[in-house]
Amino acid sequence: MNAIATASALTLPIFCRTAKLDSKKGLKGKFSVLAVFGEVEKKNAWSAIFDVEDPRSKVPHYKGKFLDVYQALEVARYDLQYCDWRARQDVLTIMLLHEKVVEVLNPLAREYKSIGTMKKELAELQDELAEAHRQVHVSEARVSTALEKLAFMEELVNDRLLQSRSTTEVSEASSSPSTSAKSFNEEKKRPPRKSLNVSGPVQSFHPNLKNFWYPVAFTTDLKHDTMIPIECFEEPWVIFRGKDGKPGCVQNTCAHRSCPLHLGSVNEGRIQCPYHGWEYTTTGKCEKMPSTRLLNVKIKSVPCFEKEGMIWIWPGNDPPSATLPSLLPPPGFQVHAEIVMELPIEHGLLLDNLLDLAHAPFTHTSTFAKGWSVPSLVKFLTPGSGLQGYWDPYPIDMEFRPPCMVLSTIGISKPGKLEGQNTSQCATHLHQLHVCLPSSKQKTRLLYRMSLDFAPFLKHVPFMQYLWKHFAEQVLNEDLRLVLGQQERMNSGANVWNWPVSYDKLGVRYRIWRDAVERGAKQLPFSR
Ligand code: FES
Ligand SMILES: [Fe+2]
Incomplete structure (x- = not known):
């Protein structure tokens, strides 16, 4: 109109x-x-x-x-x-x-x-x-x-896509020499069903997943003399600023006797080990070894850049791609909160959870979905065959941005009432970015950024940052106990994607995308 x-x-x-x-x-x-x-x-x-x-x-x-x-x-x-x-x-x-x-x-x-x-x-x-x-x-x-x-x-x-996937899995299983005759017959008897197989225990990360740019920290958390220790793909890293002010990311283990470097300090752009004082640059080169002759020592470092308020690293062995993605909120939004949390769950399980909205009226009954009715039908509609779309009947747009990001824009009409309008019809909006960094097998570093296109004054209200953090933690805690339970079941062999239905579309697509990356597919599905 x-x-x-x-x-x-x-x-x-x-x-x-x-x-x-x-x-x-x-x-x-x-x-x-x-x-x-x-x-x-x-x-x-x-x-x-x-x-x-x-x-x-x-x-x-x-x-x-x-x-x-x-x-x-x-x-x-x-x-x-x-x-x-x-x-x-x-x-x-x-x-x-x-x-x-x-x-x-x-x-x-x-x-x-x-x-x-x-x-x-x-x-x-x-x-x-x-x-x-x-x-x-x-x-x-x-x-x-x-x-x-x-x-x-x-x-x-x-x-x-799902059916051809399960057929491949069945035929792969049947051709495997380790498959017993019993399980083969069970597979044969089972009618083809729409399911993905994401059963446990939680596997080690596939190396192909490392060949992406990963946001690991917010710029504001990294001063000229501070360090941010992170775990990424089961390796400990530490981020600090060099003499030129640019960030660097090196292994968080001293070459001398494996002391964690982040327990030390940053002096003139070099990180100093707290044990015997060896000092490393952002490229990992050891430039100082007090009380002994300087040897040619270098620790591992990965490509590290800063863009639009975030620090990014490339943990993979392939050469890094030339451009870093943009994760800024749309024009007209102001960032109000940037929160980091370390969570005890595998990042894929957390992404599955964030890409699902149908659980809100059942899970978030004490927070944002308090008083929500349960719609007769919840759908995720994707205008193109991509990884983004909108939730019907909620005014929420959502996108999975590879390799581990979820962006969502939520239309706010009346507090507590989200149904019945589309996002653009709402006068005010909340924009969220969730980065789920794969830390280790059962750990995720979550970076959360929240922006609003209204009430700019809230930015200047003292302690507001703590209040936002409190809200975010409350919402996440409602999810965590459930996802932790899933993880436990998964570790005992349960399939967490046993029976996907229509509102699981975005989560299923994420799994199809991840599966293609891990298989080393030349053309990734849903790529723009
Ligand atoms: S362990 Fe780091 S200097 Fe000795
Ligand atoms: Fe949730």
Whole structure:
């Protein structure tokens, strides 16, 4: 409807039509929009908007046939093309009617018309406008049906991906020499089902997962003389600033006798071991060895950069990619809180949890979802086959950003009432970034950044940062006891993705993406 409002507000006298308006049948065929001022007959820039071919002649004829997924997708695509064409015709109809209204009300023309004639003309136009608006509503309904169809197709494609995955797993298991005859028969008997296999115990990290840029700390937490010890992929690292002020990341183990370096201090851009005082630069080179002759010693370091308020490292062996992703909130938002937490769960389980909203009315009953009703249907709708979309019926947009980030924008209408509006309809929003850094097998370093597009004064309220931290911890604690329980079950062999349903779409996609990375797939699914 926004497009229509915009179109109606245009200076319409510059348009003239080359096709006749028929209020009963609507506008047929192609339209050209011509400039009245300047070169007559020369199409102006707007003509491109309306000069679109009616796609109906090209629709493939599958009537009465059984369609495979790809044919069905093609039909859904043509449906959307038709909706697009139809919407343009609707806008043009309203623009032309608007033009007529302007003509009728033209003060020059008014001199030659009686009030009665004008009233009659305006009443007719009003009828035509009402008809055009009705047509717009029909088009709106068509668009939502077409989108639903597309979402359904998408689910079919997802199911197919899951099924082909479980088939591969079954055949791999059956060809494995260690598989007993009993389990083979059990696999054979079991009907193919939509499940992923994420069963325990928690495995060591696959090295392919390391070949990404990982945010590991917030810039504000790293002063010129402080250190941030982190664990990443089961290795201890320490981050500090060099002489030039740029951050570096070296192994958190002294080359001399393995003392943790972060227990020491930073002097003139070098980290000093607290045991015998050896000093290392941000590249890991030992530049000072007090009380003995300086030897050529170097400890491990990884590429480390600072961007948009975060420190990033590349823990993998492959050469780092040239660009660091951006994790800033959209324009108009201000960062209000940056919180770091060390959690005793595997990062994949935490991501599964963060990518799921359907659990909110059951799990977060003391915090943000207090008083929420349980909707009859919760869906995650992805406009493209990607890793981002929005939750229906909640005004929440969400994205999984590889390798371990979740971004979400939550529309806030009334406190505690989230249902029934989409994100853009809400006047105020909260934007969240969750980074789930894989620390060790059952540990995650969570970086949480919260931004708002309202109440900027809250930034200057003393102790507000503590209050935000308290809220964030409360919400997370509601999840933690459940995810810890899942982890326990997983360690005893349970599959945490045994029975995915429609609202699990984003979590399932994350698992499909991760599986492809670990298999070393050349083309990663859902990549933009
Ligand atoms: S252990 Fe670090 S200097 Fe000796
Ligand atoms: Fe939760």
